[in-house]
Amino acid sequence: MEVEAGLITVKPVSWRVEHNMAGLGNLSVVEYHSHGIDVFDVKSCSGVENAFYPQHIVTLIKRPFVFNANWEGHHFQKPWHKGSVVFIPAESTLTHQANKPYDETVIRLKHELFVRAASDHVDFSQIDFAMRDVTSFGTWKFGIGLAAVVMDESYREWPLLVESASVTLTLALIRELSPHSTTAFKEVKSALSGFRRKRVLGYIDDNIHRQISLTELAAVANLSHYHFARKFKNKMGMTPLQYLADRRVEMAKRLLRTTSDSLVEISMACGFASQSHFGTVFKKVTGTTPASYRFSAT
Structure with missing residues (x-):
């Protein structure tokens, strides 16, 4: 167990880990992990002390508060409102105290994601990685969207969706972090x-x-x-995700018509994460279940 960014990080045995923080008031944290993206749903936080951030942090403020903070020798006193988005760069340390407990959703992003997202689209040298207010319609909506995807168990079988949402949020952050955002995007x-x-x-x-x-x-x-x-x-x-789903369903339809393979075997052959995932996608695309399709095709 280790303390990181004011959160007690426990090596997860599953995608969701919940903590009630003994000795830290009513602070509670629920961790979610999916395909390289970490999300922390935090309630009743009152501050952090010398919190080190090995990766970039995006904080979505859900309950307003005022904080006094010290980040890498810089002092801040600022009110945060519901809907505010705060960026804290990797490899930095933060101490802050809040005037009252607040709720937040924290998204942890690797630097490599920023490098990949900016590739041949952004002048990477123009990106200013510093702690700052990055509130915008895009950063809030895309941040909430990515957190929702990671926190919803039904989406864990859709890695391409998680990846796409993380890239979209990262690009929105890059636009806010660049001091010349109107010219940095090529x-x-x-x-x-x-x-x-x-x-x-x-x-x-x-x-x-x-x-x-x-x-x-x-x-x-x-x-x-x-x-x-x-x-x-x-x-x-259509998106790459939609095209991939359609191709898998077309392959599944052919196997359902021409073979006696079980639904589990067909779902594996077509690249679905599980039989339930297969059934969900198949019905969404065709309007019927795999079993019903096979029955009507015979």
Whole structure:
């Protein structure tokens, strides 16, 4: 057990770990972990003392308070409102006291995510990694969205969705952190050409039996995460996640019609995380269950 950023971090045995902090008033923390993203839902926090942040921290304020803080030799006294978003950079230390207990959602992001998100789209040298108010419509909405995805157990079988949400939040943060945000973002002229599109679609078909990440698909296209996702949707009329789901369902329909394989075997062959995941996606796309489809096709 170790203390980090005012939270007691316990190595999780599952995706969700809950703590009631003995000796720290009514402070309680629930940890959620999904595909490299960590989320902490914190209630009744009153401050931290020499909290070291090894990774970037995004804090979504849910209950207003005023804090007195010292961050890397800089003193702050600032009121935070419900809906405020605070960025604390990696490898820094913070001490602060609040005038009253407050609630927050904390998202921990690796620096590599910022590097990948900014690739060939942002002038990385213009990003000012410092503790600051990064409140905007995008950072709040995208932060709440990513936290909701990670905190909802039903989305744990959708790694591409978690990854896409984390990249979207990171880009919104980069725009706020850059002092020249209107000029730092560069127009990328390379498109998802016919050759690149064919290569990506072929890669999906060749690897459809396993989990495929947005990182892999962007690398195959030789484009950044954000640029690839945007160009793919423009060209295909759907997101990479939607296309992947449709291809898996088409493969499952063929196997349901032509084989006697069990639903578990078909779900594994088509790259679904589980039979329940298979059933949920299949019904969403076709309007019927796999069993009903097989019965009607015979």
